[in-house]
Amino acid sequence: AAGVIQSPRHLIKEKRETATLKCYPIPRHDTVYWYQQGPGQDPQFLISFYEKMQSDKGSIPDRFSAQQFSDYHSELNMSSLELGDSALYFCASSLGLSRGVMAFFGQGTRLTVV
Amino acid sequence: GIQVEQSPPDLILQEGANSTLRCNFSDSVNNLQWFHQNPWGQLINLFYIPSGTKQNGRLSATTVATERYSLLYISSSQTTDSGVYFCAVKTGTASKLTFGTGTRLQVTL
Numbered sequence: 142a143a144g145v146i147q148s149p150r151h152l153i154k155e156k157r158e159t160a161t162l163k164c165y166p167i168p169r170h171d172t173v174y175w176y177q178q179g180p181g182q183d184p185q186f187l188i189s190f191y192e193k194m195q196s197d198k199g200s201i202p203d204r205f206s207a208q209q210f211s212d213y214h215s216e217l218n219m220s221s222l223e224l225g226d227s228a229l230y231f232c233a234s235s236l237g238l239s240r241g242v243m244a245f246f247g248q249g250t251r252l253t254v255v
Numbered sequence: 256g257i258q259v260e261q262s263p264p265d266l267i268l269q270e271g272a273n274s275t276l277r278c279n280f281s282d283s284v285n286n287l288q289w290f291h292q293n294p295w296g297q298l299i300n301l302f303y304i305p306s307g308t309k310q311n312g313r314l315s316a317t318t319v320a321t322e323r324y325s326l327l328y329i330s331s332s333q334t335t336d337s338g339v340y341f342c343a344v345k346t347g348t349a350s351k352l353t354f355g356t357g358t359r360l361q362v363t364l
Contacts, residue, residue, distance in 0.1 A: 241305070248296075
């Protein structure tokens with residue numbers, strides 16, 4: 142079965158550079174979530190989209206922005222990268238926003254800022 | 256916001272042993288999922304279990320929503336069970352999952 146696809150899997154950037162992470166949800170899924178997981182920590186919610194509109198916002202820095210496109214894929218844009226942005230970034234997708242839906246996670250993008 | 260605490264934080268088992276992982280949450284939830292994060296970082300869905308009991312092979316889970324906890328049982332553990340186990344919940348009208356603090360499991364030969 143098709144899963145959530147994230148690209149790239151690994152990314153190395155220098156401080157103050159920009160990065161773009163991409164997420165392709167499971168076919169027919171209309172909701173996308175982004176999470177950030179620092180070393181030894183639990184995943185922290187950043188932002189979510191439903192039907193191309195932002196549906197919820199967490200602790201996402203102002204340097205980050207995201208959007209969901211007409212084909213439901215999503216991109217997380219990160220500017221002025223800092224060392225503390227080094228983390229594993231997960232995208233998840235679900236069918237709808239309702240409380241009873243199961244979220245499926247991608248394999249993650251490991252971002253290293255040097 | 257909701258607090259999600261897991262216990263124990265760390266667990267070392269010998270292969271073949273059984274274990275119970277616990278997830279306590281501070282508010283009523285309408286969605287609860289268990290995940291296994293393997294050593295490569297991948298989050299693998301184990302159960303979607305807002306209430307009741309489910310079993311999948313050597314794993315089973317029980318959620319008692321009225322008492323605000325969920326349990327994950329691992330029987331006859333194998334080295335491939337090693338990793339971090341997270342529970343994650345949704346509450347109220349929020350669409351996001353809030354993750355617990357995790358249990359790091361190491362299964363040794």
